[in-house]
Amino acid sequence: MLRTLVRRLGAQAAQGVRGYASEAAPKKSGAASFKPDYDAVRKAVEDLLESNEDYDDGSYGPVLVRLAWHTSGTFDKNTNTGGSNGATMRFLPESNWGANAGLAVARDLLEPVKQKYPWISYSDLWTLAGATAIEAMGGPHIPWRPGRSDYAPQNFVALPDGRLPDGDKDAKHVRDIFYRMGFNDQEIVALCGAHTLGRCHDDRSGFVGPWTNAPTTFSNLYFVELTENKWHKKKWKGPLQYEDKSGQLMMLNTDMWLLWDKKFKPYVQQYAKDEEAFFKDFAAAFSKLLELGVPFPEGSAAASPTPNK
Known part of the structure; x- marks a missing residue:
């Protein structure tokens, strides 16, 4: 009976994103x-x-959120390829995509955790x-469940570049x-609310600056700043971005389009006024993304680790 169960679980694990084979879990x-x-x-x-007060604003939190988002945001529902399963950012060329610049910091940071708990997959x-x-x-709290496997390098099929968003583009x-x-x-607007965290770096994306004055605190401040601040094009030799009157905060062109687009704008305004609604919608959308x-x-039911109280 045990052998039958093992075979059945193995067959289920094999039915995933097309074009890949999974690495076997260590015995x-x-x-x-x-x-x-x-x-x-x-x-x-x-x-x-x-653990390193000299990194960015004193927290690795934002770059870990970016890692989770970028490893998941390659999914294509039309071809059933990409997504977090497989941890494909371990391999070239994906690890060197311009959109993933700087994420080696996050991957390297988590390596000691992987070594301490070898049973967990990278994905x-x-x-x-x-989360x-x-x-x-x-x-x-982000609902999360385990079950992702890591693709074997000898069977890895590279994904096409261009599946992650470019900050200088429009609503389309x-x-x-x-x-x-x-x-x-x-869901798009809710997920973009993650820009309340972190900052842009000119040696990574080419853009510069934080979206808010509290880049290590998750809140609805991104939407508050977007709706209440006055934004103008930054005068510099870098890519198109916007800045506030002080020149300390920034918005990408894609951020501004959330405000300019008549279908996106109502959600921006709602989340600026109602942080509870934003948290609820973001948690659902981010869990879906992962x-x-x-x-x-x-x-299979969600098996989230116990949330902090």
Whole structure:
């Protein structure tokens, strides 16, 4: 009976995103009684978040959220390729995509956690780290469940570049990117609210500056700034971006289009006034993002690590 169950689970794991083979999990003694401790992994990630006060604004949280988003945001519902399953950013050329510049910092940061807990896949670790970081920075609990596998390098088939958004584009580009993944306009705006975290770097994206004055706190401040501030084009030799009167805060062209587009704008205004609604919608959309293309066993329920109280 045990052999039948193992074969069945193996068959389920093989039915995933097309074009890849998964690496086999390492054999463990006493595997029948082994119970993965995802709370321990979560705690290990939390311990890393403020381990280097000299990194950016003193927190690795924003770059871990970006890693989780970029490893998941390659999904294409039309071809059933991409997504977080496989941890394909470990391989070239994806690891060197312009959109992924700077994410080696996040991947390297999590490597000691992977070594301490070798049973967790990179794809589960990267997505759990992003969800953990959001909550640790004051955001909502992100429903998360394990079950992703890592693709074997000898069977890896590279994804085409261009699946992640470009900050200097317009509303059509934003919709093209997110509709390809299966999101609607409300979910698009909610997910863009992650720009409340972190900052842009000229040696990565070419853009410069934070969106808010609290880049390590998850809140609805991004929407407040977008709606209440006065924005004008930044006069410089870099790519198109906008800045406020002080010159300290910035918005990308894609951010501005959330305000200019008549279908996006109502959600921007709603989230600027109602942080609770934003948190609720963001948690649902981000959890969906992390699961795109993942072949979870049928009926598999969320097994989120215990949220902080």
